[in-house]
Each structure stands twice: as structure tokens, then as C-alpha cells.
Amino acid sequence: MKKKILIIEDDTIVRENTTEILQLANYDVISAENGKIGIEKASFFKPDLIICDILMPDLDGYGVLQILMRNRSLQKIPVVFMSAKTKHEDIRRGMDLGASDYITKPFEESELLSAVATRLKRKEIYERNIEKENRSPRKLKIDEIERVFKFKESVEYKAGSTVYCEGNVSNHIFYIVKGEVKTFKVNQDGKELITEIYSDKSFFGFTSLLESSPYVENAEAIKDTKILRIQKNEFFQIIKDNPELGLNFIDMLSHDLEFIKDHLMHLVYDSVRRKTADAIIQLHDKRGGQSPIEISRSDLASFLGIAKETLTRTLTDFKEENLIYTQKNEIRIKDKEKLQKIQ
Structure with a gap:
């Protein structure tokens, strides 16, 4: 099936010459003499590529591109600007708005055909990848x-x-x-x-x-x-x-490694109160903030590298300070902010 190309150009000679070159290259081509007509033709013709002049009356090429970008059915169509404007800021403005390429006038026939073929090929690859992703299982x-x-x-x-x-x-x-x-x-x-x-x-x-x-x-x-x-x-x-x-x-392994490093630092340098508070907060967060934390005093003491009796006294202190609530092997955080500030 022939690829469809829409040319939007107010200069009759340039428009007709460009149309003839592309038709001879076996493309299905229609043209429009200004931006407004170009938008209308794009809506029903659904071209595979649009070649658009920048300097046009009523609606210039930048305006055409902005309208295309706001139309969900047209916004994926690649647009190649064609203009005598060669200043860097003009080219940059077109690219920032979403143009796919830029051809300066006057241009060689080979330059036009190369730009068109390249953009159509990229569009084909893009659509093929999208189709493949839609067929493939979700990541x-x-x-x-x-x-x-x-x-x-x-x-x-x-x-x-x-x-x-x-x-x-x-x-x-x-x-x-x-x-x-x-x-x-x-x-x-x-x-x-x-x-x-x-x-x-x-x-x-x-x-x-x-x-x-x-x-x-x-x-x-x-x-x-x-x-x-x-x-x-x-x-x-x-x-x-x-x-x-x-x-x-890999991200999960990196996170776990950082957790182990932090845990070892707490074991070596922190006070019993500080590392007990940190362990309670970590266990609470690892469970998605769900309460209560269910862990035996022996296991928590082993995790902290302290005696069970020392842990029991520390938990009792936290409970009396209204930071946590404990019952058997359950621990509930009552004031996480104050628990985080313990030294």
C-alpha cells in the first residue's frame, strides 16, 4: 500500500513541484494551499507524513503543528518543516514544538526524498514496536x-x-x-x-x-x-x-544491601534506645505500615544484638513514655515522630 503524504504549502510552484516529485516516487500525495485547509485535509486523509511550510498567511506552520499536537488522532503523524527560514532559533522552535525534521528551500530532489523515506521508516519502526508491546505481556x-x-x-x-x-x-x-x-x-x-x-x-x-x-x-x-x-x-x-x-x-538487592549496612552501623554505634527505636520503625515500614508488629522478644533482641532483658527494659521505657503499645509478642507504634527522635 502506498504511503500517504500531505503537503501544506502556499507557494503554488513549490507545492506542485514537490507533489510531482513525491508522486513519481510512488507516494499517494494530496496538497493544501494554507494551514487551515491543511488541517481539514489531514483530518480525513490521515496521512503517514505531513510536509509543511512555515511562513503562510492565516495559519503558519508552527500553528499547524500545535493544532496537530492537540488532536489525538493526528498527533502521532510526523511533520517535516519546509522553509527558507534557516536561522538556528527557527529550526529549534520547530523541533521544540514536535517537528520531526527540517528541509530548507531551495532543496535538492534527493534531499527531499531522503528526508521523507527516513521519517516514514522511523514511523513504521515505532508503530511496529507499539504493536509488539501491545501483544506482549505487561512488564x-x-x-x-x-x-x-x-x-x-x-x-x-x-x-x-x-x-x-x-x-x-x-x-x-x-x-x-x-x-x-x-x-x-x-x-x-x-x-x-x-x-x-x-x-x-x-x-x-x-x-x-x-x-x-x-x-x-x-x-x-x-x-x-x-x-x-x-x-x-x-x-x-x-x-x-x-x-x-x-x-x-537488582534495585531490590541494592536496597537490601543499604539496609544491612545501616543496620550494622546502628548495631555498632547507636545506643540501645536508638537502635531499638530504629528497628521498630524499620519493621513497621517493611510491613507497609501495618500494625501490630508481631515478633518475639528473643528474635528482636537477636536482631539488635542485645540481651533479651535489656530489650525488655527498653520496651517498657518506651511504653511508659507513650511511644509504643505492647502485648505479648505484639508492638504497636503510638508516636512514630517522637520515636524517630530518640538518641
Whole structure:
């Protein structure tokens, strides 16, 4: 099918010569002698490309372009300006308004045909990409992983159940559908130090993602938890098919690394009150601001690297200061702003 081109030019000789050149090049061409008529013809002709003069009576080329940009059915049509105006600011103004190209008069036949062919080719590529995107699945985000792996049955872990142990060979990464998991290490004295706490819609177990090397920590469900066990080759295939997911995953890993760095700084340098307050706020925010925070005193103390008795006294102080409310293993924030200011 021939490509359709609309020429808007008030100079009769230029208009007729340009029309003849393009018709000889096998384009379907119509013309208009001014901007107003050009807009009317564009509306019913729906050209693939518009070639428009700038200096015209009644409605100049800039005005034509602005009207086209406001019309949803015409705004995607590439416009090539054709004018004797050669000042940089004139060209820049046209490009800023949305023109696709600029031909100065007088022009060579080859220059005109080259500009037209280039713009039509770019339009074709653009439309092909749009069509491909419309046929393709929507770009995935991390929290849509369940939809991708809906064929996989989630595994249920009761509170206190082991997900994996340090030294186990890593063949999977894990995604929490619902629940909570802690990762931790145990020192030579048998003391547990929690390295991270993961909640709904979180990945974990990716410290050995690229190799089938052993896990360097333990993972255990804090409460009843549903988890997707995803084999690494399955995960890499999904990333290959959905590059956006891979970028989101890298962003998530970077965020987690920053969190771990901050957490270590708090453990080393902050007072017990300061790091306890920060941990409560972090756990609260990681759960999307949902209350209450459900965590045992032992686990929270392990996460902070302090004795359970020390944590209990600190939580009691916070409760008396009306900063939090506690009941059994639940913590609710009552005054987050004051909690953030604790030193």
C-alpha cells in the first residue's frame, strides 16, 4: 500500500513541484494551499507524513503543528518543516514544538526524498514496536511474581520451621507469599544473631544466586508462612523474558544491601534506645505500615544484638513514655515522630 503524504504549502510552484516529485516516487500525495485547509485535509486523509511550510498567511506552520499536537488522532503523524527560514532559533522552535525534521528551500530532489523515506521508516519502526508491546505481556514488577509462578504450589511452613540451614546447597530462591521469615547465623557459643527479617512479597535466599554454593546463613519461619520455592533456572528464564523484572530485582538487592549496612552501623554505634527505636520503625515500614508488629522478644533482641532483658527494659521505657503499645509478642507504634527522635 502506498504511503500517504500531505503537503501544506502556499507557494503554488513549490507545492506542485514537490507533489510531482513525491508522486513519481510512488507516494499517494494530496496538497493544501494554507494551514487551515491543511488541517481539514489531514483530518480525513490521515496521512503517514505531513510536509509543511512555515511562513503562510492565516495559519503558519508552527500553528499547524500545535493544532496537530492537540488532536489525538493526528498527533502521532510526523511533520517535516519546509522553509527558507534557516536561522538556528527557527529550526529549534520547530523541533521544540514536535517537528520531526527540517528541509530548507531551495532543496535538492534527493534531499527531499531522503528526508521523507527516513521519517516514514522511523514511523513504521515505532508503530511496529507499539504493536509488539501491545501483544506482549505487561512488564512485570517484583510483586507480580506470584502471577508468573501461579502454576507452582506454595509450600507452607509452620512457625519455627526451618526453611534451609547454613551449609545446604543453594538450588532455589524463595518468595514469601504470606508470612515472615528470619535469616540468622549462630556463633561458636550457640548465640543466634538475626541478619534480616523478611515479610510478605519479599525474596530471600539469594546470597548464592549465581552458583550452587552453600547457604551462608539459616532461614526459619517466624510465623505460619507460605513460600514459593523457585528454581534458579526458572527465575533466570523469567528475567530473560522480562528484563524490567531483572532491573527491579537488582534495585531490590541494592536496597537490601543499604539496609544491612545501616543496620550494622546502628548495631555498632547507636545506643540501645536508638537502635531499638530504629528497628521498630524499620519493621513497621517493611510491613507497609501495618500494625501490630508481631515478633518475639528473643528474635528482636537477636536482631539488635542485645540481651533479651535489656530489650525488655527498653520496651517498657518506651511504653511508659507513650511511644509504643505492647502485648505479648505484639508492638504497636503510638508516636512514630517522637520515636524517630530518640538518641
